[in-house]
Amino acid sequence: MQVVAGVDLGGTAINYTLVNRQGQFLIAGLCEHPALSKQGPEVCLQQIADGLKIASDKAGVLLSDVLAVGLDTPGPASAGGQFSARGSTNFVHPRWAGFDIREGLAHKLGKPVSYLNDANAAALWGHYSIFGAGSRETSISVVIGTGNGGGIILEGIVVKSKNGFGGELGHVLIPYQSIAGTAGIKPLCNCGRTGDLESLCSLTGIERNILPHFLPRYPGHELAKLDPHEAAKLVRGLADKGDPLCKEVFRVQAHALGLFFDEMINTFDPDALIVGGGALEASQDFQHWFLAEIRAGMPTQREEQAGIPIHVMPNGDTAGARGAALEALKLVQM
């Protein structure tokens, strides 16, 4: 059996998947191996190779049947897989600065390797989960986690662009002042901007911006007693249970996303909008409520635009590996 592998390299763990030429995934859930990225490229590349053998064994395929490998990592990195010379939060060892990880892994494994940043890989998976292989549709994906990642699939192709910042949607500014209940908020992002998508639609945005804005309006709320970092992590679970403050936090996120999607609709005229990440790892009721709030947060759409569907990205924790594998499939499909 001939397959390609998807390798999702994070700061601490590597997640693997395998997919055959028909686009069937051979590993159902998470298949993880420690990344040891703090020990630098040599150790980490060996970890990737060792973990790939384990994943192949698990799926019942020979390592020699893995024709190509799709790699994804957090950025910043070039479209071709070279880490920024200024370093990266997840890859702190000095030898990572400017390291070409795509080339390094291809050399290590002796196989062709494709590269995507983690958000673009997730976006490619989200797109495939709706449209299947060989699609010429356009989709916009937003992944809400600690930060905010996203991706644009334009007529079936991942938008990467020359510096690798294509589809870096989290730092696009949105007119947040129009969201009800946010008068006086000044949402700062790590990147230095005020009022971009990540400043509101991320766990960090909840901790630094939305929760501090709403907490004083709910005297005696249980989250007020906690450290802000710990409190932020509890917001989704409480919102899912119907806590009014926490639902208000997610309403603001959803409306921010509605404003953002409106910008994307007017730029790309997409076939689908996709939302994924930890924010949506909740009950189906919560997911439906959140999607309805995104829609409610959009300015009035033209009739043909109002019908663009909003989907929840499935298999969230394996999205990166799956998207990376789909990209690698292109290396072996003639």
Ligand SMILES: [Zn+2]
């Ligand atoms: Zn930003």
